[in-house]
Amino acid sequence: MAEIALINLRKTYGHVLAIKDLSLQIQDGEFLVLLGPSGCGKTTTLRAIAGLEMLDRGRIVIGGRDVTQLPPGKRGIAMVFQSYAVFPHMSVYDNIVFGLRMRGMPADEQRRRAQEAAELLEIASLLDRYPAQLSGGQRQRVAVARAMVIRPDVLLMDEPLSNLDALLRLHMRAELKRLHRELRATTVYVTHDQVEALSLGDRIAVLKDGEIVQCDSPGRIYDTPANRFVGGFIGNPPMNFLSGELRTADSALAVIVAGVAVPLAPDHPTSSTGASREVSAPGGTGLAGSLRPGPGRLSAGTVMLGIRPEYIEVVMSSVPDGIPAEVVVLEPAGPNQLLTARVGREAVKVTVATDLVLLPAQRVWLRMSPSRIRLMDATTGRALV
Amino acid sequence: MRVRLVGIYGAALVIGTWVAAPLLLIALAAFTPRNILYEWPRPLWPRAFSLDTMLFFLRSTGVWASTLNSVVVAGLTIGLAFLIAAPTGYALARYRFRGKGAVQLSILVVKMFPATVLSIPLAVAFIRWGLYDTLIGVAIVHTALSIPFVTVIVTSVFVGISYELEEAAMTLGSNRLRAFLRVTLPMAVPGLAAAAIFTFVLSWNEVFAATILTLDHRTLPALIVDSVISAGAPLHFRFAGGFFMVMPAVVIIFLIRRYLLTLWGVTVR
Structure with missing residues (x-):
């Protein structure tokens, strides 16, 4: 559990500006959604928090610790990728305990935690299978379980539902909300789907062109958009x-x-x-x-x-x-x-x-x-x- | 539609025959008894088979020694080529860096120099450096020849393995090296193995550099070219040598043919 401070982040790819000058405080245990159209810098921001992107400028503080220079594995984060990034050559069980093995945790504790996470995500019967034998939704649960078992301070999710079909997405959305309520890990969630953002977020940060346009509760984002862009982006049909x-x-x-x-x-x-x-x-x-x-x-x-x-x-x-x-x-x-x-x-x-x-x-x-x-x-x- | 089908099958037949007919003729000749081979008119399918010619070839001087040489050279070539090309391929697949395009182009540029032009300077240089007539010398040339192939293959193998998997491993607590060893490498092994076998075949079949750069330590192709063909060995003996030469390559390519498809972009996951 930890609060996150993003301080004056800036990131460019060549001449392309991905993040302009982004500052954001995320509370301990909060579910924050980064919402915006493609190319707005939301995924780059998330990857920067994960340590997968080198910043041009700015600092990232997680739980009072400056992690800007730390590698991903030492930041106390776990991430669920859009493609799930489940290791295809490992069984579901090996996937889930991968992070625990990397931390040198005793085998019985690994087993206990994997079992617990698998039950929470209803994949306990799949532990011996390989990812190729799983459906998209199951693979996604494996990815979430794998991130969860290491008990991260911060859980990062990059459009985790975008590859699921509509019905499953609806189901998993509620599941993720339940999981967050049970785990209470500070969560940063990236999406371009405004319905997902409104239903999941404690707060939503709407991004455009590498800047936060508005960061507020879903209700206030919906009712009192800070500008025409937010009003036109949120709501179906929009404002x-x-x-x-x-x-x-x-x-x-x-x-x-x-x-x-x-x-x-x-x-x-x-x-x-x-x-x-x-x-x-x-x-x-x-x-x-x-x-x-x-x-x-x-x-x-x-x-x-x-x-x-x-x-x-x-x-x-x-x-x-x-x-x-x-x-x-x-x-x-x-x-x-x-x-x-x-x-x-x-x-x-x-x-x-x-x-x-x-x-x-x-x-x-x-x-x-x-x-x-x-x-x-x-x-x-x-x-x- | 019918015309098209006939065309496709016709083309396949022509190409197949073009590749397979010489192999078949060599194989038949290698196992035909000597007296039948020299008959006129010669039957297309020999009346009898014998192992005499093959055994005679295998027992002649230098064949086993040069076979061993070939294997050693091929092994060294695989090692050297991977030492250079594997990191290059990984970098080309994973990173964007200044001069990436130039590197990719220069890899192909190597293929633009005919080995013939380089042969004399190379021989002179190797004599000076004490590499002449050594297996490592031949292996170095074979490495230079195979690096473009291996780099292209390794690049496509690594491109086919999502970088997100490695990133996921890193977020789960492994460092870059461990993420590579635990996640990317196991998935790349089939492709890399295919690349290694391909390199083996390349080195095994290479005759020009091997002939020019060795004298006493002949590799198999060099031996066959030199002592069998140049020295005017009888026809049946040549067929035996040719068959012995070509067989490993045919068998290996047959075994890895599935992987060969995956080498160039068509990845199986």
């Missing part, structure tokens, strides 16, 4: 973005979208700060030139309105705060239906009840839940908090 004009006149804040004023919740975190910034911006003559466009545009009123598909209500008749839209398609998706509608030139996805019947090109009105609206800067995409 909708509509361009609008922020209006601060009168007493109530509102965003004008397609000619309709969408009111913002009075306690909306964006309202107060957004308004105050807008008021101060025109007078802020002392601002540096590079900073000026941001607040300047805000005062002009152009913003990006972000809202999740489930927080939009479809109304069949015109209402004051309903944005007129045109139905494009309606797709059944099991427990609900997914409506694609067009507002002006922009497409909006809405999850609606299964009993709703809509025809293509039909006119509907979309009402957004005011407290769920997230405003973003139209140019930078950063959330206006």
Whole structure:
């Protein structure tokens, strides 16, 4: 058990920047997910923690010990690889105790621990088999057992579920969560699957272009994405973005979208700060030139309105705060239906009840839940908090 | 579709005949009694077989000594070639380093120099260095000839073994060397063995350098070329020598033919 500190990590491959300047604190016993699209540097970060990647700069501290210069075997980590990396020329048992043998553990203790891990992962009946005789899911369990038996301070997982079929993935996801609850080892888990991230992580660090864009609890990542990228990456379907004009006149804040004023919740975190910034911006003559466009545009009123598909209500008749839209398609998706509608030139996805019947090109009105609206800067995409 | 099939089988037949017919003719001739061999018209399939010619060949001077020489040279060649080519192949398979492309190219460049051009300077140099007419001298030349092959083969063998396995071993507490010895090497053994046998055949069959660089310590091909063919030995004696020469290679290639496929990228796991 140990906490991890990543301090100003930087890694380049030739001219390609893999990790820009990454710092992160991971608590003892925490399940942290590194989430991002391919090429965002998440696997490189994980491999750096494992000691399989040499860093250009930065330090890694595990359990108060600076491990930056230590080889993988001396860092107190264990890793589950995407390909499982189960040794094909060894039996399941030999695979599981490999790490214990390397540490020179007595044979009876090896046997005891292997048995225990095998039972926990339900592979006790497979100990004499060879990896070639196992299914993908079983091989994966062997890989997890092999990592577990050495009782690492830190468990590292590199997309361990990505090679499994959908049903097995769902099952193993729950298994991994159960294992983590039982073992309580600090876990760093890499994935590009946002559902996995949301369901497994105590915290999720969303990476893009070698930088952490946002690191927060799954709930906060989902509800209050730090920028347009996070909102668009998390959620299935992802967050909708509509361009609008922020209006601060009168007493109530509102965003004008397609000619309709969408009111913002009075306690909306964006309202107060957004308004105050807008008021101060025109007078802020002392601002540096590079900073000026941001607040300047805000005062002009152009913003990006972000809202999740489930927080939009479809109304069949015109209402004051309903944005007129045109139905494009309606797709059944099991427990609900997914409506694609067009507002002006922009497409909006809405999850609606299964009993709703809509025809293509039909006119509907979309009402957004005011407290769920997230405003973003139209140019930078950063959330206006 | 039919035309295509006929074409494929036709081509296979032609190539097969082209390779197998000489082997068959040599084998038949080697076991044909002398008087029948010189008959005219000669029957395609001899009326009788005998071991006389083969036994005569095997009992003639220098055959066993040079066979032993050949085996020693081949063994030395395998050792030397692996000493140089195995680490090179591993590095080429596992690491990205400055000049990697140049190394890969230079390995092939060696193949561009005809041995004939090098033979006289090589003989002179070997006389100066005291390597002339020694088995190690021949082995060194054979090593130079086989390094490109062995490097290419070893590289593809190691490329076929996922580096993640070695990394996994390292995260489980072994150092780089132990990870290699415990994980990669056992998996590479079949491929490496095939490469070694291939090197053996290469050295066993090599005749040019062996002939030029030895005088008294002939390897088998050199002996056959020199004392059998140049010295104008009778035809049946040549056939016996040829058969004795070619047999080990044929048998070995037959035994490792499955691995030969795996040598170039088509890895079996």
